[in-house]
Amino acid sequence: MKRTRFDDWPCGIARTADLVGDWWTPLVLRQAFFGVRRFDDFATSLGIPRASLTARLDRLVEEGVFERVPYAESPARYEYHLTPKGEAFLDVLLAMWRWGEDWLNPADNPIPVQLVDSESGEMVRPKVVDETTGRPIEPARLGLAPVIPGRRDQ
Template identity: 55%
Template sequence: MLACMRRTSFARWPCSIARTMELLGDWWTPLVLREAFYGIRRFDAFQESLGIARNTLADRLRRLVDEGLLEKQPYQTDPLRYDYVLTEKGRDFYPVLLAMNRWGDRWLAGEAGPPVTQYHDVCGHESHAEVVCAACGEPMTAENTHPRMGPGYPPHLAERPDIRERFTS
């Protein structure tokens, strides 16, 4: 008989990213990245900050390194230990976290308000993420935006009528 494994709930954590991940599924990977953006670089610091099992953390860090979002940089040789540093690909994930944070702030924050706010160093204001059109700067919403097939869409699928229907406005 297999034991039923209970997973940790993030529904009440003081972090909109964690609350959003509660709804999405595999929450550890984005949370490890969140901690990397907060300046965490060492295995033990990730483990302490998140309260994540060591084997789970090792798996997530390995995956993030393998996928090129983090890179290992040795800081000690005997025994060999590493810092986990965001790569360009990893830093490019930041807007994804900000978008998740914004959604979580709107729909999951309690009456007290968002547990974490974002301060924009450039203009000196607290702000939040907005998805805007790169061409005109106007907000992109479900009401004013629609998908189109891009150059990488598989040609054998692009010819199917049911698929083509999804991409007509």
């Protein structure tokens, strides 16, 4: 699409959007968290076009989100395993999940998919807090620092 790139903007949101800011990448990563590792399993479980999947996986391997791990020699076969960087992305998916469940739940959705703790069986409700204080983050008190005046790529 000749899309604008954000990967060197000095803002984590912009750089994250550059990498996962398309419709399929978050879902590919979601599948990875639920145990999908192989090309065909990604393709058939999501219905993503194979060419699109190839492009996504290549970029994610290049960025160190997935590691390409051989599991068969002849013919050579590879699995896509989440790296620590990839596993850390769970927080973003959880935030997306929570917002989607809270605010985009269609009225006629009969069976919402829920997150559970597999040991306790309890529902998991992801929430973003400040790591140091443990308190919710209030939009009104939030500021950017340093702000660079007139700079457009913030």
